[in-house]
Amino acid sequence: MMTKRRELDHGLEELNELIIDMGRRVETALKQSIEALEKVDAESATRLIREDKELNKIEEKISEIGSRLIATQQPVAKDLRRILVAFKIASDLERMGDLAVDVAKVVIRLEGQALIKPLIDLPRMAQIVQMMTYESIQSYVQENVNMAYKMAKDDDLVDALYAQIIRELLTIMMEDPRTISQANLLSFVGRYIERFADHATNIGESVVYLVTGSRPDLNA
Amino acid sequence: MQTTAAQTLIDIRKLNLYYGNFHALKSVTMDIPEKAITAFIGPSGCGKSTLLRTLNRMNDMIPGTRIDGTITIGGADIYSKEVDVETLRKKVGMVFQQPNPFPKSIYDNVAYGPRLHGTHSKSKLDELVETSLRQAALWDEVKDHLKRSALSLSGGQQQRLCIARAIAVGPDVLLMDEATSALDPISTLKIEELAQELKDKYTIVMVTHNMHQAARVSNQTVFFLNGEVVEFSDTEKLFSNPRDQRTEDYISGRFG
DSSP, X not given: OGGGGHHHHHHHHHHHHHHHHHHHHHHHHHHHHHHHHHTTOHHHHHHHHHHHHHHHHHHHHHHHHHHHHHHHXXXXXXXXXXXXXXXXXXXXXXXHHHHHXXXXXXXXXXXXXXXXXXXXXXXXXXHHHHHHHHHHHHHHHHTOHHHHHHHHXXXXXXXXXXXXXXXXXXXXXXXXXXXXXXXHHHHHHHHHHHHHHHHHHHHHHHHHHHHHSSOOOTTO | OOOSOSOEEEEEEEEEEEETTXXXXXXXEEEEESSSEEEEEOSTTSSHHHHHHHTTTGGGGSTTEEEEEEEEETTEETTSTTOOHHHHHHHEEEEOSSOOOOSSBHHHHHHHHHHHTTOOOHHHHHHHHHHHHHHTTOHHXXXXXXXXXXXXXXXXXXXXXXXXXXXTTOOSEEEEEXXXXXXXXXXXXXXXXXXXXXXXXXEEEEEOSOHHHHHHHOSEEEEEETTEEEEEEEHHHHHHSOSSHHHHHHHTTSOO
């Protein structure tokens, strides 16, 4: 009796693999964007921006496969949730890719400048968010609700680091107004990474919905 | 097991049914709400049609059938000795898989039941035929050819005629046993739409092999397996987030 699900199972597996692929790419993009920032490496930043197009293509592919499965296979219950969740996670991952691009754009604007301070908290924050991203995709792969909840807790840490970064940058700007333009850009980066973490948390929510059928608010 | 606050019309308690040695229904208990559509789903041989047929005692005609437990409709035990089966079937109408109009005119098909139950006034019959055909969403298509043979109608029209015939005797309950499985998709949609309208007046219980039909049309869905009720839930819940893994496996096409 398995034959009648072949098309559906195959499609769901494809969606799964695409999500995992997107997750891996997004995680790398975040890591590389911060590395490019630390070295003010505009070349790497430009490459990152180019590579983001691939993420958009994968998201479109997920959308196509999902719509085809809904139209031809009439999925219900968990099968349907798998597809809905694939749409949602793909859209979160695509946004995360855009945020890495935003960081890369800051790097390009900083080209030729020395950093006003060595970066400490931003890379630390990015490291936590990179871990959150990894765990959000792992919780999806393993359908592990506990892992999703645990991952979402780290968002508090990220928010605290963000607040600290803003405080520090404000002090620097008050001390020397010539730093304002760069400090402003660095505070944007903080904001981008903070948003990145929110999307990881959204992925955790999608995992809980996939497994339990109910919608939690992990941002609360 | 009941999920909505609606009034129960059909109350089934610990119902067991045996065909000879075969235990076809195993301690089935459920409350079927009035003026709503309840769908029975499950793989072939799970007991869903058997249960449907107990509701107007169609199984009485099958030799070797044994039954225990109780079924009450509107508070009255339909298996008590005083029950007149003809009267029961007037209250509990049935529509079958294959449209089965009588080889008579459209008019006579609808008037058949009322005449049998003692209505002979021409004006009264005219009125009954019209209201029944209207309720069955067939009137506009046939009002100019009421004397034409029912067999000249299309399959979908014949099925709606059978619904009109069932309605004409003033039932409380309509049983639909795979009532659309012999029809094309358009006729099927018409019957489904009709069922939606009829549920305001009647309590509808349908057996369907088409899970998506149950999902589209019914308010409650009951999933049967091997003669047992596995799950009785609001349809929306059953198809989006079923309680029981066996329900999930069945509606997702993992077996059956």
